[in-house]
Amino acid sequence: MKTIIHDLGKEQNERLLAAADQVVCADGRYAPCQGCFKCWTKHPAACELKDALYQSCRILGSSEDLTIITENLYGGYSPAVKNLLDRSIGVSTPFSTYRGGQMHHTLRYGTRNCLRVIVYGNITETEKNTLKLMAERNAINMGFREHSVEFCSDAEEAGGMA
């Protein structure tokens, strides 16, 4: 299963479907993660907040290949995309292990194929380096074997790169 998560607006969903099995538009109209860990300890792989994102970790977990299209914000993801990722920590379990020589949570959905991050907007060289580090860390955390980061100038181009 290949999934695209993006912040380009819902009107881009159909276009992006040409490059993926499923598309999720992060529009930012969701509550942020409350840090309660109930997606581990109370109702596994489902968020305590019962809005549209309450099963977002299941979407990420069932994606063998995941593409994230995001606007740059200080060398990180846009608030809408970050909101979705924060609400998806149920892709892992509460148990811990070592990956890449550091402590991480064990993976509910096992190791998956590739995390691809496409970043658009005004980006400095320093921010590019932060994004590369972030994607590398995310790939380890979420259990992707490979990862890549690509940069482009605007949302239109980013949609075409998917």
Added chain:
Amino acid sequence: MEKTVLINCSPKKKLSVSGFIMRCAALMIRGRKEYLHLRTPADRQGILQALMNSGKVVFVLPLYVDSVPSHVLPFLKEMEAFCRENNLSLKVYAIANNGFIEGRQNEPLMQVMENFCSRAGLEWCGGVGIGGGVMLNVERIMIPVMFGLMILNMLLRGFQGEDILEPVQSFGTTIGTFLLLCCGVIAFTVRLAAHINKGTNAGKQYTRIMLPSFIFILFADIFFTILSVFQGGIFRGWFSRFKPDAGCSIITRKDH
């Protein structure tokens, strides 16, 4: 002396590690201080106004998915515009904490905060990344409990005519152990506070709870197992690979 604004960026209402670290750090920061909590969009305006007459701001943040929690990002955007409009020249410090044992895992968050300062025209003055921050919460809860038990034990021993100082020694040993576990956090927080007081750049420093990682992992696993038993998750497919419901509204699929 310039006012220092300390912002607890945890989304939790109470018992947040970030809030606890903020209060501990503030003990060593001199001058006027203002404590603020960034949880909801409604908090943003009050924090921006507090920045108007301050010289330093300390963000105390939890690490969420390798970076700044999502609810903080819109505030940073607003703060960037606000600082530019009002020509503010603040010194920015950050204290990050994460649930993993390695403090260095806070590095991407620190870089995001540094990039934010560059965009907003503010002076990035570094900070501390703390690994195993959740242990601080455990200690915060355990110390009053242990103190209560010590008093109870002393009373019982007093009634029975036994040595009432033994529970005090035992409590002292516990406190000593807790301090030893936190010695890195304490040392680096004191160091950061000294830099905040002088208004100098602290650089980026990383520390952790002084436990071997395999023991920390063991404690964490036991903690989550107990929590999962009480909250019921252990009986509801604790490790199951759940698929999203067919009617999951945020997915657009090819076959639809």
